[in-house]
Amino acid sequence: MTGNSASTASSGKSRKSRLSSPLKRLRPISLRRYKRSGKQSVAVRAVIDTNIWVSSLINPFGFPARLRKAFAEGAFHLVISEPLIEELGEVLARPRIRDRYGITDEDIRDILSLIDELSDNVLLRNDVAICRDQDDNAVIETAIKGQAQYLITGDDDIKFDEKVASFLASHGVTVVSLSKFLSVIDKA
Template identity: 40%
Template sequence: MQNKVSRIIIDTNLWISFLITKDFTKLDEIIFSRQAVLVFSQELLDEFLEVARRPKFRRFFSSSDIEEILETIDEYADFVNVQTQVEVCRDPKDNFLLSLSVDGNADILLTGDKDLLDLAKFGETTIITISDFLQDE
């Protein structure tokens, strides 16, 4: 029996963490296992770029580091045109991820955001930390 490929959203806070620590082990485990498809939207990409380009992060990673992440996203992500509007998260700025989870048929949303983690599940999407996800693998 073949394992199901999971459709996974990775929140911006984790992308930034990968860049700061320069530890891509967990990301590689997800992407290169071929057991996952990254689910992305223009809004998630825009948020990532906005956060990554903040002056406070310049000392942690370079523009070329950001470019490498963008190449990975471009190669491995399924870009979704989000139409659904969701208004359920305590932090309204996180609702776009829940909308993406609906329109992108995401199985999992990986995040470190407590407002999202407290939901635990939204529709068919399980919301967990990357550590919990990798332990379950």
């Protein structure tokens, strides 16, 4: 997409179809091509919280787009768990997100399947109870069980809770913003 608004307007594309294109860019063909290329991701292991994933899947610009591209190129190794995959599916299926970005059931299935396929999926026992939000506990447990070095989140309950940061640090996990994580993998 060139970003030329005059050509976009004259081509007759609707706002919805233009907005849905970021999600469509992370399609099976592009990620399977990466997987078949034999390229190995670097040693950086990371858990990406749902809020960051959603931004990266629907936003074609800036840090979110760079994260999506880095994942597709194997710049880091993603650690995931079933609760995180389920939460991402639930968020992408919300009517306000589906309607605004034109996301279909097929899009959601494709994305979740590819993330699952190209990631280390760890089994959780639900034995971490450090946050008030059970979904946050699943993110933290995923990082620990998956031996991730980084947990990328925009969730204030995780980012600013010293008890959580200390607990994660004791397991070798650092909580970082998306911009900080991108600078880490750019240097790797």
